[in-house]
Amino acid sequence: MHNYTIAELIKGLQNNEFSSVELTQHFLDRISQLNDDYNAIITVTGEQALNAATLADQRLSLGDAPAMCGVPILHKDIFCTDGVRTSCGSKMLDNFIPPYNATVVENFARDGAVMLGKTNMDEFAMGSSNETSFYGPVKNPWATDSVPGGSSGGSAAAIAARLAPGATATDTGGSIRQPAALCGISGLKPTYGRVSRWGMIAFASSLDQAGPMARTAEDCAILLNCMASFDEKDSTSVDKNVPDYTASLGNSVKGLKIGIPKEYFSEGLHPGTEVAVRKALADLEAQGAELVEISLPNSELSVPAYYVIAPAEASANLSRFDGVKYGYRCENPKDLQDMYCRSRTEGFGEEVQRRILIGTYCLSAGYYDAYYGKAQQVRQLIQQDFSDAFKSVDLIMGPTCPSPAFKFGAKGDDPVAMYLEDIYTIATNLAGLPGMSVPCGIVEDKPVGLQIIGNYFDEARILNVAHQFQQITNWHQQTPEAIS
Amino acid sequence: MSWETVIGLEVHVQLATKTKIFSAASTAFGATPNSQACAIDLAMPGTLPVLNKQAVNYAIMFGLAIDADICQESVFERKNYFYPDLPKGYQTTQLEKPIVGRGSVTIQLADGSEKAIGIHHAHLEEDAGKSTHEGNLPHGMSGVDLNRAGTPLIEIVSEPDMRSAEEAIAFAKKLHSIVTSINICDGEMSQGSMRFDVNVSVRPTGSSVLGTRTETKNLNSFKFMEEAIEREVERQIDLIEDGGIVAQETRLYNGDTKVAKSMRSKEEANDYRYFPCPDLLPVLISDATIEELRQALPELPDARQKRFVSQYGLSNYDSNHIASDSNMSAFFEVVAKGSSNAKLAANWVMGELSGALNNADLNFSGSPVSPQQLAGMVARIEDNSISGKMAKLVFEAMWKGEGTADEIIQAKGLKQVSDSGALEKIVAEVLDANLAMVEDFINSDESKRKKKLGGFMGQIMKASKGQANPQQVNQILLQKLNELL
Numbered sequence: 001m002h003n004y005t006i007a008e009l010i011k012g013l014q015n016n017e018f019s020s021v022e023l024t025q026h027f028l029d030r031i032s033q034l035n036d037d038y039n040a041i042i043t044v045t046g047e048q049a050l051n052a053a054t055l056a057d058q059r060l061s062l063g064d065a066p067a068m069c070g071v072p073i074l075h076k077d078i079f080c081t082d083g084v085r086t087s088c089g090s091k092m093l094d095n096f097i098p099p100y101n102a103t104v105v106e107n108f109a110r111d112g113a114v115m116l117g118k119t120n121m122d123e124f125a126m127g128s129s130n131e132t133s134f135y136g137p138v139k140n141p142w143a144t145d146s147v148p149g150g151s152s153g154g155s156a157a158a159i160a161a162r163l164a165p166g167a168t169a170t171d172t173g174g175s176i177r178q179p180a181a182l183c184g185i186s187g188l189k190p191t192y193g194r195v196s197r198w199g200m201i202a203f204a205s206s207l208d209q210a211g212p213m214a215r216t217a218e219d220c221a222i223l224l225n226c227m228a229s230f231d232e233k234d235s236t237s238v239d240k241n242v243p244d245y246t247a248s249l250g251n252s253v254k255g256l257k258i259g260i261p262k263e264y265f266s267e268g269l270h271p272g273t274e275v276a277v278r279k280a281l282a283d284l285e286a287q288g289a290e291l292v293e294i295s296l297p298n299s300e301l302s303v304p305a306y307y308v309i310a311p312a313e314a315s316a317n318l319s320r321f322d323g324v325k326y327g328y329r330c331e332n333p334k335d336l337q338d339m340y341c342r343s344r345t346e347g348f349g350e351e352v353q354r355r356i357l358i359g360t361y362c363l364s365a366g367y368y369d370a371y372y373g374k375a376q377q378v379r380q381l382i383q384q385d386f387s388d389a390f391k392s393v394d395l396i397m398g399p400t401c402p403s404p405a406f407k408f409g410a411k412g413d414d415p416v417a418m419y420l421e422d423i424y425t426i427a428t429n430l431a432g433l434p435g436m437s438v439p440c441g442i443v444e445d446k447p448v449g450l451q452i453i454g455n456y457f458d459e460a461r462i463l464n465v466a467h468q469f470q471q472i473t474n475w476h477q478q479t480p481e482a483i484s
Numbered sequence: 485m486s487w488e489t490v491i492g493l494e495v496h497v498q499l500a501t502k503t504k505i506f507s508a509a510s511t512a513f514g515a516t517p518n519s520q521a522c523a524i525d526l527a528m529p530g531t532l533p534v535l536n537k538q539a540v541n542y543a544i545m546f547g548l549a550i551d552a553d554i555c556q557e558s559v560f561e562r563k564n565y566f567y568p569d570l571p572k573g574y575q576t577t578q579l580e581k582p583i584v585g586r587g588s589v590t591i592q593l594a595d596g597s598e599k600a601i602g603i604h605h606a607h608l609e610e611d612a613g614k615s616t617h618e619g620n621l622p623h624g625m626s627g628v629d630l631n632r633a634g635t636p637l638i639e640i641v642s643e644p645d646m647r648s649a650e651e652a653i654a655f656a657k658k659l660h661s662i663v664t665s666i667n668i669c670d671g672e673m674s675q676g677s678m679r680f681d682v683n684v685s686v687r688p689t690g691s692s693v694l695g696t697r698t699e700t701k702n703l704n705s706f707k708f709m710e711e712a713i714e715r716e717v718e719r720q721i722d723l724i725e726d727g728g729i730v731a732q733e734t735r736l737y738n739g740d741t742k743v744a745k746s747m748r749s750k751e752e753a754n755d756y757r758y759f760p761c762p763d764l765l766p767v768l769i770s771d772a773t774i775e776e777l778r779q780a781l782p783e784l785p786d787a788r789q790k791r792f793v794s795q796y797g798l799s800n801y802d803s804n805h806i807a808s809d810s811n812m813s814a815f816f817e818v819v820a821k822g823s824s825n826a827k828l829a830a831n832w833v834m835g836e837l838s839g840a841l842n843n844a845d846l847n848f849s850g851s852p853v854s855p856q857q858l859a860g861m862v863a864r865i866e867d868n869s870i871s872g873k874m875a876k877l878v879f880e881a882m883w884k885g886e887g888t889a890d891e892i893i894q895a896k897g898l899k900q901v902s903d904s905g906a907l908e909k910i911v912a913e914v915l916d917a918n919l920a921m922v923e924d925f926i927n928s929d930e931s932k933r934k935k936k937l938g939g940f941m942g943q944i945m946k947a948s949k950g951q952a953n954p955q956q957v958n959q960i961l962l963q964k965l966n967e968l969l
Contacts, residue, residue: 080530093529100523102530199530206762234532235764313762316562319573320527324628336626340566363564363757372759 001026002162003479006071006219009165013060013070020060020070024053024114027072031116031163037482038139040148040158042077043085044117056112068226069112074167076155077118078125079105079210080199088201089121089133089151092321092328092347102199103231104168104210111226116164120154123349124318125175125203127151128421129411132351137408140183141480142446146405149179149421155213156183161483166214166223170200172207173306174401174425177437180213181400181449184439184478186466187213188220191457192432193238195224196231202317204310205236207429216476217438217466221245224459240457248460249467254288256465257393263299264398264424273448276441277399280450283472284397284465292393296385301378302427303419308362308375309430315359321347354415383431390455395465399424400437400449424451434459438466439475447478485725486689489717490697491652492644494681495659496637497669498611499542505610505636506533506576513675517629521613525634527571532763535560539636540767542668543583543608544777546638549662549784550603552587556769558608560761565754568628569613577639579758582607583767584638589662590786591654592804601655602643611635632676638668644683644694649713653706656680657808661785665810679704684716686724695720696730700737700744708739715744788813796826805834811848812838815855822859825866832862836879853882861889868953874898902953904960910952911960914943926968937961 001023004012012018028046035041049072056070080086080098082105087093101109108115122132130138130153138153140146141161148157152169156179159167169176171189180187188211195210202208212223224245231237260281265274285291323329323343330346333339348356362371389396401421411418428435433453440450450469454462470476504511507524524531547554559581562574584606591599613633617626640659646652660678664671671677680703685695700716703709715737720730732750737743783791789807792798798806806816816833820826837858841851861878864870870878870893881892893899901907915922918940925936937958944957 080528086529088529096529098528098530100528197530198532201529202763204762233534235534236762312759315757316564316572316574316759319564319566320529320571322566322568322573324568325526325571326528336568360757363759365755365757368757368759 002030002165004165005216006165006214006222007216009071010067010222014065020053020056020072020114021050023070024049024072024116027116027164034161034163037144038141038157038161038163039136040120040138040154040161040163041074041117042087042089042120042135042154045084045115048084049114049116052109052112052114056114059112066111066226067222068108070114071166072114072116072164073108073223074116074119074155074158074164075105075108076152076167076169077121078170078201079168080201081105081115081118084118086118086201087134088125089123089135090348090352091134093201094134094328096327098199100199103196103229103233104227105199107226107229108168113226119152119158119167122151122153122175123352124201124314125151125170125172125208126314126351126355128174128178128418129406129408130154130179131408131412132349134349140405140446141483142184143405144482146407146446147182149182149401149405151175151179152187152213153179153183156180156185156187159183159185159213159215160480162479166212166219168210168223168227169213170208170210171425171429172203172209172310173429174422176211176213177425177435177449177451178401178421180437181439181447181451182405184447184475184480185213185215186217186220186436186438186476187211188224188436188459188462189428189434190224190228190459191238191434192429193236194240194434194457194459195227196229196234196237198231198233202313204313205317206313207306207310209429217436217463217470218246218249220436221249221463221467224463243460245460245463248464251464251468252288253284253465253468256284256289256395257292258284258289259292259294259389259393259396261294261296261299261389261396261398263296268402268420268423269399270403270443272443273399273401273403273441276443276448277397277450280440280469280473281397284469287468287472294389294393294396296382296389296427298378298381298385299427302382302430303423305375305378305382306422306426306430307358307419308371309379311355311359312362312372313359315356315363318348318352318356323347351415379430382427386427386431386433386453395461396453398451400451401425404443404446404448428453432456434462436462436466438469439478440469440473441475442478447475487686487721488689488691489647490644490685490687490694491646491648491713492683492697493640493642493646493652493655494683495640495642495656496611496679496681497546497640497659497663498677499539499636499638499668500670501536501538501542501636503536504634505536505539505608507634509634511635513672515631517627517631519631521630521633525571525630527573533576535764535767536636539608540583540769541773541777542636543606543638544769544774545666545668545781546606546640546663547584547587548774548778548781549666550584550587550589552603552606553585554769554774555581555583555585557581558583558767558769560608560764560767561758562761564757567612567615568626569615569630569633571613571630571633575610575612576761576764577609578607581766583769589655589658591651591658593650593654596800599651601645601651604641604643606638606640609637609639611637644685649710649717652682652713653710656706656709658785661808661810665785665788666782673704673706676704680709682709682713682716684713684720685730686717686720696732698730698733698735700735701747703737703739705739708737711739711742712737712744719744782810785810796820796830798826798830802827802830802834806830809848815848815851818855819859819862822856823862823866825862828862828865829859832858832879836876840883852885853879857882857888864889864893868900868902869893870898870900871950871954874900874950897951899951900953901948901951902956904956907952907956908960910947911944911957911964914940914947915964918943922965922968925965
């Protein structure tokens with residue numbers, strides 16, 4: 001059952017081939033057997049899952065249940081779950097049990113989806129390798145000496161290891177697309193404002209966006225149908241009709257104009273990855289799509305701009321973790337200053353502290369204009385690059401990340417090398433555009449991803465093309481050796 | 485050397501919304517600690533702010549009331565600092581693009597003159613919670629109450645246009661009058677609904693360069709504000725005259741102990757690292773919204789004062805005094821219309837009633853004597869049914885809840901005797917019973933006679949149990965005594 005896609009599981013459940021309880025138990029069993037190998041899941045909610053599955057089976061038996069009813073999924077541990085510990089991968093929140101659900105969690109619960117547990121992640125979503133998690137690194141099911149990517153590495157690895165058919169994730173600078181690419185699955189970061197941020201622990205509020213991860217584009221469409229909603233509780237959520245993302249999956253790619261930014265095939269791109277991505281583009285061209293070389297001239301500025309804006313916002317967003325109200329508080333503080341200082345020093349990991357310091361510095365009196373002010377200007381230039389490009393093309397494609405999964409510790413001493421992992425993904429966050437990664441090859445026995453970037457609220461077209469690509473290729477069906 | 489004082493005010497006004505600026509929790513005062521703090525107010529992870537539209541409307545109304553520019557695209561920013569009663573570790577406020585731009589407020593001074601005080605801007609922000617370090621707390625612990633956290637505020641920043649404590653107090657009172665007249669603040673100073681930060685500097689008279697200022701924070705009564713300013717001016721002048729220099733610093737004044745002290749110097753000031761809040765979109769305000777609010781804006785104190793002069797013929801002093809208080813104004817108008825003697829109504833509202841309310845620590849809306857009751861009483865003075873002296877007894881009885889003026893006059897037999905036949909009889913009886921006094925009166929110089937009339941009046945009023953109409957008695961008495969001369 002664990003090799004079925006979500007689309008297949010929905011058919012099986014609705015046709016009574018198996019019950020949600022059976023399905024849920026099957027995945028719980030796999031988790032208990034295999035999670036120790038990959039460390040993809042922080043908290044398993046077995047009892048709760050079986051209760052939810054029982055209710056889902058009742059709903060299914062009455063007929064007319066929503067698509068996701070009875071389908072087991074995992075939530076990234078950044079989404080608040082009522083009564084279930086939500087750690088955000090940090091010691092700071094190791095003891096935090098929210099009394100409310102994130103809107104994303106609520107949307108899945110409303111439709112009867114079954115939560116199996118909460119997935120591991122880089123601490124506060126800050127990382128591209130899952131090495132910053134308080135709960136230890138996640139291992140890539142394709143090669144357990146390699147990283148799964150981050151920050152949604154737990155969700156990606158769990159899907160690759162068939163511990164769940166789908167999962168929620170978040171993407172601030174590539175945290176859905178990069179781990180999806182490195183783990184050989186499909187993942188979509190929607191347009192900023194498409195999915196509610198309520199109850200999703202903030203890293204960089206103007207960049208954070210939740211999205212689905214699954215093995216196929218079709219499954220991502222099914223998950224996004226459930227996730228996406230206008231939410232009055234999130235002022236940046238956009239009040240725009242949510243289409244049925246599965247409805248247009250069958251459209252032809254004939255005549256589609258695909259922009260290929262020359263900046264995305266420059267120095268630093270692994271030759272194997274380049275070959276795989278170019279082959280994928282040729283496959284689409286063979287289906288009638290038209291490839292157009294374009295330029296996104298300010299691409300090289302996206303990483304530096306991002307590493308000012310994201311830490312600046314994070315430095316304020318993480319101020320609430322002060323030991324006063326919830327979360328970690330140091331032992332025996334001698335005064336208020338000591339409590340703040342030690343609670344935050346002991347509760348946050350090194351990378352989180354680094355980013356708080358960078359952000360605090362960038363916003364300081366005398367530096368604001370040179371850093372934060374400048375970065376906001378760059379952000380506008382990057383938005384302008386994309387809007388110029390979308391005047392002549394329908395989609396933009398390129399590699400998701402520069403190379404296949406690297407080994408643990410390979411970039412541990414060099415934060416900048418780690419930051420460059422997101423060189424192709426960050427610009428879409430700065431612009432607020434939707435982007436997706438789908439598997440497009442195997443390089444050095446590890447998967448690599450094709451990135452598909454669309455115009456604002458053009459998720460349906462991205463999913464359509466990704467689905468069409470998956471009709472003519474089988475990269476998304478490849479399974480890590482240890483799993484098959 | 486003579487010195488000039490320069491004062492600027494920053495005024496925090498709590499807006500009278502039912503719920504908080506970014507959450508649906510209640511803003512009611514005085515609840516059990518932390519019973520009115522929801523997940524958003526507690527800054528629980530993943531929670532997000534949603535702007536209270538009423539708070540925005542109230543800020544716009546204030547802007548319209550002071551004839552200021554309304555910023556049609558204002559922006560919320562984060563002001564970062566750590567304190568236990570600031571749950572997010574930042575205050576959501578406005579800096580670069582505040583909702584209310586430049587405006588002006590006119591103050592009236594004791595000598596009858598007027599002065600315009602500039603408003604630099606006013607911005608929307610959230611209040612912090614409260615920390616307590618006393619009370620029933622374990623040793624070494626402090627308590628945090630987040631009920632107030634997220635209460636909507638406008639911070640009004642004046643230009644340094646005031647030159648004395650008197651002007652500063654007049655300005656503060658005028659702001660109080662404006663925000664309560666347009667119903668955007670309950671004006672309850674004792675509950676912290678209005679709090680004042682006072683920036684004070686001094687300079688040699690005639691100088692155009694500003695001296696170094698100090699800021700005394702969080703004054704919540706006009707009296708404390710006046711004391712704090714006077715002491716600070718004195719301190720600065722003494723300091724400079726002794727060869728010292730004023731340090732830029734934040735100070736605190738304790739109104740109970742009358743002690744002022746430095747809180748932090750400029751060097752210790754926080755770098756607040758303001759930046760636009762990414763959780764909130766810019767606040768867009770349409771022309772239509774502004775126009776709608778302008779149309780619905782209640783009467784402002786200055787307009788009301790002018791109307792009281794033209795409609796009721798009140799003096800400048802009386803009209804200013806009453807018009808500055810919207811509750812007193814509403815009360816006055818009912819009394820004036822119900823009694824057809826506005827000046828008398830004004831005297832009673834400003835005098836006896838205000839005094840009684842003050843003593844009982846009540847406001848006009850909680851007055852035990854209704855405006856209708858007071859109007860009924862003033863009408864009886866006006867038609868000579870009772871004397872002013874009797875009216876005080878009637879008022880006391882009304883205060884105690886003994887009924888309407890007419891009921892009390894009836895029950896206590898206080899009705900004034902104006903029947904000339906009856907009065908003549910009383911006067912004649914009193915004269916007959918006091919022949920010696922009459923003799924004395926006749927034999928006195930004309931210049932001293934007037935003084936001696938008082939004695940007869942007292943006897944006559946006593947004989948009538950105070951019910952005799954004094955003007956009439958005076959007339960009859962003079963007539964009768966003249967006949968004897």
